[in-house]
Amino acid sequence: MRSYDRIFIDSATTSEYNEVGSEVALVSNWADDKDILQFLSRARQLLPMKKFCENCDKEVSAKVVKRKEVFPVCGENTEVSAQVLVCPECGEEMFCDEFDSQTLVNAYNAYRMKHKLLLPDEIKRIREQYGLSQRSFAKLLNWGDKTIYRYEGGSLQDRAHNSMLLFLREPGNMRTYLAQNEVDLDEKQKNKILSAVEKLENASPMEGDQRVFDLFFSSEPCEENGCKGFDSDKTYAMVLFFGNKERELLKSKLMILLYYADLLYYKENGVSMSGMKYIRAPYGPSPENYDILLGKMTADHVVTVDIKTEDGYEKHEVLAESSVPRNALTKKEKQILECVHEKFSGLSSKEIFDFSCKQKPYASTKPGEYISYSYASDIHF
Numbered sequence: 001m002r003s004y005d006r007i008f009i010d011s012a013t014t015s016e017y018n019e020v021g022s023e024v025a026l027v028s029n030w031a032d033d034k035d036i037l038q039f040l041s042r043a044r045q046l047l048p049m050k051k052f053c054e055n056c057d058k059e060v061s062a063k064v065v066k067r068k069e070v071f072p073v074c075g076e077n078t079e080v081s082a083q084v085l086v087c088p089e090c091g092e093e094m095f096c097d098e099f100d101s102q103t104l105v106n107a108y109n110a111y112r113m114k115h116k117l118l119l120p121d122e123i124k125r126i127r128e129q130y131g132l133s134q135r136s137f138a139k140l141l142n143w144g145d146k147t148i149y150r151y152e153g154g155s156l157q158d159r160a161h162n163s164m165l166l167f168l169r170e171p172g173n174m175r176t177y178l179a180q181n182e183v184d185l186d187e188k189q190k191n192k193i194l195s196a197v198e199k200l201e202n203a204s205p206m207e208g209d210q211r212v213f214d215l216f217f218s219s220e221p222c223e224e225n226g227c228k229g230f231d232s233d234k235t236y237a238m239v240l241f242f243g244n245k246e247r248e249l250l251k252s253k254l255m256i257l258l259y260y261a262d263l264l265y266y267k268e269n270g271v272s273m274s275g276m277k278y279i280r281a282p283y284g285p286s287p288e289n290y291d292i293l294l295g296k297m298t299a300d301h302v303v304t305v306d307i308k309t310e311d312g313y314e315k316h317e318v319l320a321e322s323s324v325p326r327n328a329l330t331k332k333e334k335q336i337l338e339c340v341h342e343k344f345s346g347l348s349s350k351e352i353f354d355f356s357c358k359q360k361p362y363a364s365t366k367p368g369e370y371i372s373y374s375y376a377s378d379i380h381f
């Protein structure tokens with residue numbers, strides 16, 4: 001049992017369960033360690049934390065307080081929402097390494113967003129798409145040995161370095177770079193990069209590598225997927241449709257829009273649009289393996305997921321990287337998507353969540369179980 005299983009269970013049984021809302025989502029899928037740690041930092045706010053207060057000279061149950069702090073980043077004051085520990089008896093702020101480093105990371109990220117600098121994860125993805133180690137990537141760029149390691153770890157990157165990384169994100173530019181610069185890599189390494197470039201150039205976002213889909217999504221039509229095997233092209237087109245239509249498309253909103261599009265399409269045609277299965281999750285109806293889907297779409301350059309912090313909560317905004325490919329959607333499909341978009345366009349994630357919970361498909365399904373498409377006839381707009 002991993003050590004955080006326990007904390008998850010503890011906090012999930014408290015009445016504050018709902019407050020953690022969408023974060024529980026990530027944990028219930030055990031998406032990856034980063035998601036889990038993020039959830040935990042949230043969950044910890046709900047649990048009393050024993051700390052020694054120097055001022056009171058005794059152990060107290062420290063309170064977690066959220067507040068705005070201003071941090072100088074590169075000489076520029078950057079506002080960030082921070083969490084601090086406070087003694088409930090004397091009100092003195094207490095030292096907490098974990099919160100302080102989180103605040104620093106938040107401040108750097110706020111600065112990065114403002115100045116359109118790459119985030120650490122994006123830097124990592126650029127390196128990984130060419131199959132390079134941190135050291136070889138630094139060598140290729142003629143940068144210091146530890147530079148990439150530091151950037152991926154959260155250190156703020158140099159502006160010129162950022163431009164270089166942005167340039168090299170495009171596979172074609174990597175080819176040019178290799179041809180025009182004398183780089184300190186052997187032939188074998190160069191060939192490895194070039195074959196990665198070729199692979200990236202040939203993989204259209206709509207084709208991609210099917211393996212992830214085969215592993216996580218069913219290709220056989222069945223009741224749970226609305227009598228249609230998973231159709232990745234269609235799913236991508238649906239996400240791009242909403243990504244281009246909605247002003248601010250949050251991850252939590254997108255999953256409910258997809259759900260309604262599929263159920264409504266099923267209601268009229270007896271078959272779903274995407275072939276996705278939906279689960280009754282605590283935070284609303286959710287496509288099965290939703291995080292894997294978004295991860296794959298990010299890797300395929302179909303969408304980017306932008307993480308912002310607002311009032312101490314993270315918002316995951318999904319941004320379309322292109323328009324919907326021509327002929328990817330039929331007229332009938334577009335009509336349904338348009339209808340779902342119009343119905344929900346003015347509503348927040350919370351309002352859509354409330355709406356979906358009251359409707360029969362969600363309300364009649366037990367937590368964690370598949371929502372049957374047979375309930376589609378009960379959906380009324």
Ligand SMILES: [Zn+2]
Nearest residue numbers: 053056087090
């Ligand atoms: Zn105290």
